[in-house]
Amino acid sequence: MTTANPAARAAWGLEEGDPLPDALARLEPGRHEQVALPNQPDRLFDIEVVPFGDSGRLVVGEDVTRRVRDRERLARSERLALVGQMLAQITHEVRNPLNAMSLHAELLDEELADLGDDSEARAMLQTISEELSRLERVTARYLDLSRRREPELAPTNPTALVEGVLRTDEELWRRAGARVRLDGEVGGVVELAADTLRRALHNVVRNAVEAGAHEIVVHVARQGERLRVTVDDDGPGIGSEDLRRVFDPFFTTKVKGTGLGLAISRQELEEAGGSLVAESVEGGGSRFVLELPGRWDQG
Structure with a gap:
């Protein structure tokens, strides 16, 4: 690559003078949709490659991640x-x-x-x-x-909400031989979709226990104007193929599972402006991250 405009450098994570990433350099002339770069795995680009001059090429990209x-x-x-x-x-x-x-x-x-x-x-x-x-x-x-539920905002102490979810199912965790503990604390009051978060957190922790995890750590933190709840477990993890389908309706690896809990939890969180993502390495445990926007008490 001889030169790239500032927008291309920013989008593709390049410094001035850096060579074109291999994932782009290998593309043949033509249109390529939803290309992911190794240094930008969470973003997708539509790429157009056209001949330029005697031996050059013009690479035009559009960030289509949001779309x-x-x-x-x-x-x-x-x-x-x-x-x-x-x-x-x-x-x-x-x-x-x-x-x-x-x-x-x-x-x-x-x-x-x-x-x-x-x-x-x-x-x-x-x-x-x-x-x-x-x-x-x-x-x-x-x-x-x-039942489809509309998100309802309610003043909530985030730490108390998480403690309440864990306390409600404490006997279930104990019978399964699992230890669930809270790490971190967020004080004050925030107005958010509290019931949506309760249901989603319950589903995530219960799934971890039913998958065979013995140690589950729930971390609660404030990220700007969003509340983030992270659930880490020491279970068997999720294989790469299953990880891509873990939020699909009716997908389950459990004998008695419905395959709907996580799908509905993510849908409800997204409808409330939040998100639910999963990370895992087979044999190395799993991490689920729940986020919700909130209106924080400035007092």
Whole structure:
């Protein structure tokens, strides 16, 4: 590269006189879409390469990161909206016969009361009742996931919010043999989508525990006008292929997972102006970063 204008140097992370990055130098003449550079992995460029003079080339680039990300968010939002409609309809259709079966199981249990608790018929009925209860819990969870919630801002102490989430599920973590602790502290009051953050943090920590993590550290910090909550765990990590799909609806590696918790959590955070990103190395633990904008109390 002989020369580059200031915009190109700034976009591609170059100093004046630096050679053209290999990822660009290797491009043949023509149009190349959504090119990522090694030194700018989070940005995408549309590149046009045209012959220039006898042996030169003119490289013109446009940063399309925001456009691509907005398009991806819109596609995810549309998919999740459709998923929500399907879940609500299916759950409604399933719950009606479930309620009828549960009622008749209770009536049958009363009819068999004279047989005693040790009878084979009562034992089989008990199994039926337990499985019906499990199905009712599953349908209730799907119905909860299908409900679209508008973000509501509320005055919140960030540290107290995180402590509350961890305390609510403390018994669950203990039974799973996991230790979850809070690192860092943010004082004062901030107005943000508190319930959205609670649900997302609960999903992330619960996923880490269910994935086999034994040590989970939740760090809370203020980054400018945004609240950042980072969840680090010592679990098995996420493979590169799975990491690309971890927020896709219905994608799960858990036997009993719905594959919707993380997808909906990210969608809700983004609708509130925030974000949820995942980083991981297979065999080396995972990190999830939750961010939300807030209006901070200046007092």
